[in-house]
Amino acid sequence: MARIVLNNIAHRYASSATAAGAADSYALKPLSHVWEDGGAYALLGPSGCGKTTLLNIISGLITPSQGQLLFDDTDVSHLPTEQRNIAQVFQFPVLYDTMTVAENLAFPLRNRRGSNKLGNADIKKRVDDALVMLGLEHLAHKKARSLTADDKQKISLGRGLVRTDVNAILFDEPLTVIDPHLKWQLRTRLKQIHREFGHTMIYVTHDQTEALTFADKVVVMLAGEVIQTGTPEELFRHPQHTFVGKFIGSPGMNILSCELAGDEAIVEGCRFALPTRYPALSGNIELGIRPEFIRLVDTGKGAPVIVTAIDDVGHHRIVRALLGRQLLDIVVAEGVAIPANPGVVFETGSIGIYQNARLVSASFAEKTT
Amino acid sequence: MKSWNNKAWFLVLPVLLLVAFSAIIPLMTVVNYSVQDSFGSNEFYWVGLEWFQEVLSSERFHNALMRNLLFSAIILLIEIPLGIAVALAMPRRGWGVSVCLVLMALPLLIPWNVVGTIWQVFARVDIGLLGYSLTQLGFDYNYTQDTLDAWITLIVMDVWHWTSLVVLLSYSGLVSIPPAYYQAARIDGASRWAVFRYIQLPKMRRVLVIAVLLRFMDSFMIYTEPFVVTGGGPGNATTFLSIDLVQMAIGQFDLGPAAAMSLIYFLIILLVSWVFYTVMTQQDADAESGRGHS
Numbered sequence: 001m002a003r004i005v006l007n008n009i010a011h012r013y014a015s016s017a018t019a020a021g022a023a024d025s026y027a028l029k030p031l032s033h034v035w036e037d038g039g040a041y042a043l044l045g046p047s048g049c050g051k052t053t054l055l056n057i058i059s060g061l062i063t064p065s066q067g068q069l070l071f072d073d074t075d076v077s078h079l080p081t082e083q084r085n086i087a088q089v090f091q092f093p094v095l096y097d098t099m100t101v102a103e104n105l106a107f108p109l110r111n112r113r114g115s116n117k118l119g120n121a122d123i124k125k126r127v128d129d130a131l132v133m134l135g136l137e138h139l140a141h142k143k144a145r146s147l148t149a150d151d152k153q154k155i156s157l158g159r160g161l162v163r164t165d166v167n168a169i170l171f172d173e174p175l176t177v178i179d180p181h182l183k184w185q186l187r188t189r190l191k192q193i194h195r196e197f198g199h200t201m202i203y204v205t206h207d208q209t210e211a212l213t214f215a216d217k218v219v220v221m222l223a224g225e226v227i228q229t230g231t232p233e234e235l236f237r238h239p240q241h242t243f244v245g246k247f248i249g250s251p252g253m254n255i256l257s258c259e260l261a262g263d264e265a266i267v268e269g270c271r272f273a274l275p276t277r278y279p280a281l282s283g284n285i286e287l288g289i290r291p292e293f294i295r296l297v298d299t300g301k302g303a304p305v306i307v308t309a310i311d312d313v314g315h316h317r318i319v320r321a322l323l324g325r326q327l328l329d330i331v332v333a334e335g336v337a338i339p340a341n342p343g344v345v346f347e348t349g350s351i352g353i354y355q356n357a358r359l360v361s362a363s364f365a366e367k368t369t
Numbered sequence: 370m371k372s373w374n375n376k377a378w379f380l381v382l383p384v385l386l387l388v389a390f391s392a393i394i395p396l397m398t399v400v401n402y403s404v405q406d407s408f409g410s411n412e413f414y415w416v417g418l419e420w421f422q423e424v425l426s427s428e429r430f431h432n433a434l435m436r437n438l439l440f441s442a443i444i445l446l447i448e449i450p451l452g453i454a455v456a457l458a459m460p461r462r463g464w465g466v467s468v469c470l471v472l473m474a475l476p477l478l479i480p481w482n483v484v485g486t487i488w489q490v491f492a493r494v495d496i497g498l499l500g501y502s503l504t505q506l507g508f509d510y511n512y513t514q515d516t517l518d519a520w521i522t523l524i525v526m527d528v529w530h531w532t533s534l535v536v537l538l539s540y541s542g543l544v545s546i547p548p549a550y551y552q553a554a555r556i557d558g559a560s561r562w563a564v565f566r567y568i569q570l571p572k573m574r575r576v577l578v579i580a581v582l583l584r585f586m587d588s589f590m591i592y593t594e595p596f597v598v599t600g601g602g603p604g605n606a607t608t609f610l611s612i613d614l615v616q617m618a619i620g621q622f623d624l625g626p627a628a629a630m631s632l633i634y635f636l637i638i639l640l641v642s643w644v645f646y647t648v649m650t651q652q653d654a655d656a657e658s659g660r661g662h663s
Contacts, residue, residue: 056552059556060555061552061555061556080555081552081555081556082555082558086556087556088552088553088556090549090552090553091549092547092549094549094550094552094553096567096568096571097571097572098567098571099567107557107559107563107567108556108557108558111557111558111559111560111563112558156553159553159557160556
C-alpha cells in the first residue's frame, strides 16, 4: 500500500502529436495530485475526459509524455507495470478461458518470482478468502469461460483482491456489464473490503451515484483536466466549476448568466442578494444555485417566474420554471402547495458566482473590494 | 406449428440437383465400379467386396498409406508451430503489416504444378540453385536418387508453400484478441510464456482447428507436387496414395480396385478429419454444457 503522487504528469497520444503545442492536443493536461494511502477515490467525468488515461498512467500501461510518478518516496515513472504491484480491473471481464475460477484467482500469485514467491498453502488460503469475499465458493472448480458476465466480472475483481499487498487497486468502470441490482451489492462489497483491508482504491466512473456512494473523495475531470477534488458533500455544497454543479446532483445546479452589482446579482432584471461583495469581473459571469436552495413564494414576492412543468419524482417534485428567458429547476417538498404565479427566492448563502465557468471564491471577492 | 411443408422442398430442389450432379452421381459411379469387375469396354460382373479386401490386404496400399500418414504428421508438426511462431513475430501495426501480409500471401497464389516445377528445377543438382549449391558445399544431395533427400525436398517445398496459410489464420486469431487481455496479463505479472499459453493460444484455438484440418486434408491428398518433382520415386519412396491411385486407374486401367481404393481413401480422410474436429472442439462442448448447470 502506498501514497501515490503525480508530479506534473501530462499525456498526449502519438496520433495527436502533429498538433504539437496546442493545449487541446493533450489527452491529459499537466496535473499534480496526491492519492493518500488507504483512500477510496472516485474519478468522475464524462466519457473521453482522460480518466482511463490517468488510470493507465498510474498502472504503467501508458507511459506519460511528461512528469513524475511516485509511490511513497520511490520514483516509479519508468518501472514496467509488472513491477509496480498494482491491481487493475477493466470495464469488460478479462478471464483466462482455459483455467478454472480458482486457477484464475491464483494466477497473479503464481506469477510471482524471487523473494515475493508464495507457497501453495498461502496461495490456496488467499484464493479461498477471495472466493468467500465474492460469494463464488460454489464455482471454484468450474471453467471460467462457462460463467455469466456477472460472475466473470467478479473473478476479474477477485484477481485484484487476492493480492493483499498491492500498492493500489484501480477500477476502470468495473460494473458496466453488471445487472443493476447486483451493482449495489458489489459496490457495497467493495466498500466493505476497503474498510477491512485499507487498500488505496481508485474507481473510474461516469455515474455520479456510483462515485458518490463508493468514494470518500471524488476527483472530477473534464477535458483532460482535474477541475475539483473533494468529499461528496463538498462537491454538492461548493462546486468549483459549473460542470461539477451540473454533473453532480439530480437535477443539477441552475447556472444563470448574470451581471454583478456590488453585493447583488442581476438576473433577467431581477436582483438577488449575494453573500459578499464582488469586484467588477470580466468574462462570462454566471450565478449558480442548486434547485434545493430555491424557494417558491406567493405571487408578487420574489422574482416572478412562469412554471412550465412539474415532475413528481416520488418524495419530492421538480418544478421547471422560466425566469425571463432562463430555465430554472426548483425542488419542492411533497405536500407543499405550488402557487399559481409564483416568485422565487434564492438562499443567499448557497449562491456561487462563476467567472468563465470557475468559482470566484468569496475570500478573493472580499479581499479585492 | 407445421413441421412439414411440401412446397418448401421445391425451393431446395435446385441445390439438390446441383449436388447430385457434382458429388452424388460421380460418387455413386465410383461405388458402382468398386463392386464390379470389367472385361473389355462394356462387360461388368458383380464381385461384391472383393476389391476392397484386395486393396486392404495389399502391401502396396499399406506402404502408400504409411507414407501419407508420415508425411501429414511431419507437415503438421512443422507447419503449425512454425506458422504460429511467424504470426507472433509479425508486426501488429504500421507499414510492416501490409508488407508481411503480401509476402505471406505470395506462395499461396502460385498454382500447385508451378510450385512443383519451381522446386523441381531449384533442387536439381546440375542446374538448380539449391541442388548445385548444396553439392558444391560438399553435401551428398540428390533428390532423384536418395529417399531421404526426396522426402526432405518435398517437405521443405510444402512448408514453403503452405506455412503462410497457417500464419495468416493464426495472425487473424491474434489480432482479434482485445488489448485488455494483454493489459490484464501485465497487471497480473504474467511472463511472455504465460501470455502465450493462457491468452494467445486459447484465443487462437478456433482458427487453429481450421488450420489443422486444412493442412491435414491437403497434405493427405497431396498429388501434384510429388508427381512433378519426384514422380513418386526414387523407387516407390514418394508414391503417396494419390499417385498410386492414378497409376492404378489410368496407368493400369484397374478400374475396380482403383474405385475401391478411392472410397477407402475418402473414408480415411473423413474419419481422421472428424477425429481432429471432435477432439479439438471438445472444450467448447464442455463449456456449453457447463453453462447449463451453473
